[in-house]
Amino acid sequence: MPRSVHATKEYGKLRFHLSERMVEQGLNRNQIAQAIGSRFEVVDKWCSDGPERIDADVLARLCYVLECGVGDLITYEEA
DSSP states (O other): OOOOTTTOSOOOEEEEOHHHHHHHHTOOHHHHHHHHTOOHHHHHHHHTTOOSSOOHHHHHHHHHHHTOOHHHHEEEEOO
8 A cells, every 4th residue: 555644643754954054155044034035034934943834936046045956955854
């Protein structure tokens, strides 16, 4: 039978790496928020435990500003 989220509660999670990328480039949350044209709270959520819903446009803007790919900002870890 194929995997199902109904059959298990441990299906893994997404890890967000925006903070690490910002440190590498010497940027803070205010600078990123201004550069992507978003609110500080949006960037703060990406830096802490990650957004509940991923806005593809915000993700694309982050990738553009940080000159990186989606896989540099988000990874999946199996449980």
